[in-house]
Amino acid sequence: MNQVIGLTGGIASGKSTAADYIREKGYPILDADVYARQSTQKDGPAYPGIVEHFGSSIIGEDGEIDRKKLGAIVFNDSREREVLNRLVHPEVRRMMDRDKEKALSVSHVFLDIPLLFENGLDRQCDITLTVYVDQETQIERLMARNDFDRSEALARINSQMPLSEKRERSTEVLDNNGSKADLFSQIDDFLSNLEK
Incomplete structure (x- = not known):
């Protein structure tokens, strides 16, 4: 098995x-970091909640989240990091579970x-x-x-x-x-x- x-x-x-x-x-190999990036892209499921909470100042000119700006916030504030994790982790888990079941069959x-x-x-x-x-x-x-x-x-x-x-x-x-x-x-x- x-x-x-x-x-x-x-x-x-x-x-x-x-x-x-x-x-x-x-x-x-199902990489949680890859799923996290997918979930936070502008068409990703976690994007709206992140922008709503952290504000438009974290959005780059291309409409994507500026990882450096967001990182500067969450790396220095554990409460903000918790908020980000609550927005991203369930989406990562859902995407990973879907792919895990497919991969396990082989x-x-x-x-x-x-x-x-x-x-x-x-x-x-x-x-x-x-x-x-x-x-x-x-x-x-x-x-x-x-x-x-x-x-x-x-x-x-x-x-x-x-x-x-x-x-x-x-x-x-x-x-x-x-x-x-x-x-x-x-x-x-x-x-x-x-x-x-």
């Missing part, structure tokens, strides 16, 4: 690298969800898989990737559930403190066990 695998991690943990590799191996399905545990979506999964790095590695990678200073990197990391907690709550863990080859080897092992 095909299984639903919840794939999660933290910012700069390597979750996207893992997801890309799993996709290359032929498994469907294959195991991976749900790429950054906030898997935070939103209780782990309960919809047969297996939870966290891409883990220690915090110092996470800080260094985020500083290098996004050109952040240390305090900016820490602020982003601290706005999420600690990876150590996600690791504890997961069925399986991919340790990404080493090389990409190490990560890919762990994924290969996981996939071969999945197919047994």
Whole structure:
């Protein structure tokens, strides 16, 4: 029987690298961030509520939501972030559930969800898989990737559930403190066990 695998991690943990590799191996990956973008486009189901709450100042010249302007609001105010999540998450869930049922009929399905545990979506999964790095590695990678200073990197990391907690709550863990080859080897092992 095909299984639903919840794939999660933290910012700069390597979750996207893992997801890309799993996709290359032929498994469907349903990416919550892709659904979130679709739901917030000007023809998307969450768009009207977002504009109604946050106002027209967040709309760019093309009529789309300016992600930087919206991000500046919600990243610095947890209450506003909650409002945005209440508008977007149900739509993401609905779109993802629709595609999950189709994909499950032919294959195991991976749900790429950054906030898997935070939103209780782990309960919809047969297996939870966290891409883990220690915090110092996470800080260094985020500083290098996004050109952040240390305090900016820490602020982003601290706005999420600690990876150590996600690791504890997961069925399986991919340790990404080493090389990409190490990560890919762990994924290969996981996939071969999945197919047994």
